[in-house]
Amino acid sequence: xxxxxxxxxxxxxxxxxxxxxxxxxxxxxxxxxxxxxxxxxxxxxxxxxxxxxxxxxxxxxxxxxxxxxxxxxxxxxxxxxxxxxxxxxxxxxxxxxxxxxxxxxxxxxxxxxxxxxxxxxxxxxxxxxxxxxxxxxxxxxxxxxxxxxxxxxxxxxxxxxxxxxxxxxxxxxxxxxxxxxxxxxxxxxxxxxxxxxxxxxxxxxxxxxxxxxxxxxxxxxxxxxxxxxxxxxxxxxxxxxxxxxxxxxxxxxxxxxxxxxxxxxxxxxxxxxxxxxxxxxxxxxxxxxxxxxxxxxxxxxxxxxxxxxxxxxxxxxxxx
Ligand SMILES: [Zn+2]
Numbered sequence: 001x002x003x004x005x006x007x008x009x010x011x012x013x014x015x016x017x018x019x020x021x022x023x024x025x026x027x028x029x030x031x032x033x034x035x036x037x038x039x040x041x042x043x044x045x046x047x048x049x050x051x052x053x054x055x056x057x058x059x060x061x062x063x064x065x066x067x068x069x070x071x072x073x074x075x076x077x078x079x080x081x082x083x084x085x086x087x088x089x090x091x092x093x094x095x096x097x098x099x100x101x102x103x104x105x106x107x108x109x110x111x112x113x114x115x116x117x118x119x120x121x122x123x124x125x126x127x128x129x130x131x132x133x134x135x136x137x138x139x140x141x142x143x144x145x146x147x148x149x150x151x152x153x154x155x156x157x158x159x160x161x162x163x164x165x166x167x168x169x170x171x172x173x174x175x176x177x178x179x180x181x182x183x184x185x186x187x188x189x190x191x192x193x194x195x196x197x198x199x200x201x202x203x204x205x206x207x208x209x210x211x212x213x214x215x216x217x218x219x220x221x222x223x224x225x226x227x228x229x230x231x232x233x234x235x236x237x238x239x240x241x242x243x244x245x246x247x248x249x250x251x252x253x254x255x256x257x258x259x260x261x262x263x264x265x266x267x268x269x270x271x272x273x274x275x276x277x278x279x280x281x282x283x284x285x286x287x288x289x290x291x292x293x294x295x296x297x298x299x300x301x302x303x304x305x306x307x308x309x310x311x312x313x314x315x316x317x318x319x320x
Contacts, residue, residue, distance in 0.1 A: 108149070
């Protein structure tokens with residue numbers, strides 16, 4: 001079963017492998033061209049605006065979340081209706097990019113799966129979504145992007161780094177610096193997995209060859225308002241993104257968690273490379289962010305995608 005492959009800790013994919021299973025078991029076709037369902041959400045954090053561009057919805061069978069059961073999910077009424085289906089069978093998730101516009105800086109955080117490349121997450125078929133059209137609908141040209149951050153190097157976070165042009169992979173954002181964690185890159189280039197190597201070939205090698213990659217440390221400062229923070233576990237070099245402007249704060253999770261249920265249950269897991277470290281990272285960051293005026297934006301959270309973490313007795317919950 002694909003699920004067993006995933007939960008045994010394949011490093012290459014997480015949401016990817018899960019979605020592949022979901023797609024294989026349900027109807028692949030209906031999930032592959034979800035770009036038209038893009039629900040444009042945006043949030044203002046001081047002088048920084050963050051906009052969500054959806055590539056596809058990602059319905060994931062609830063049993064794929066290690067630890068989750070219908071009974072336990074039902075104990076968290078705040079998960080409904082946005083994040084769990086009425087019958088408790090499906091965790092509603094999403095693959096989206098976050099456009100961060102700060103003074104003098106346009107940054108894309110995570111670049112989804114991308115078009116024209118067959119991946120497990122797309123049921124092995126190349127996608128063709130209007131991702132770039134959605135980008136221009138909010139006034140962003142490819143040339144206007146100053147920087148790209150990949151929170152980690154999994155297929156659903158790096159795809160639109162590049163695009164296929166006349167049979168050749170070229171940088172989608174030719175004037176951007178692509179910020180990639182040094183530790184993440186060093187680890188991932190050695191991973192013995194065919195899809196991971198294909199991803200490095202079509203989504204990373206072309207931006208390296210174009211001289212656009214900057215290998216950065218996990219606490220890299222991008223601009224006065226935006227910085228990275230280490231959040232290892234899901235992958236060895238994973239980073240999250242912190243934003244602060246005019247006293248307001250936001251955090252972009254990356255894949256430290258895939259679903260809001262993990263805010264209450266940091267020990268629930270979905271394909272983490274280092275499960276122990278991942279649990280510690282979730283517990284540490286959620287505790288840091290709880291009851292603070294910090295907008296937490298989930299990289300795979302379905303709409304409404306952002307909210308606050310609040311104490312709820314002995315546990316935490318997410319209030320979208
Ligand atoms: Zn992911």
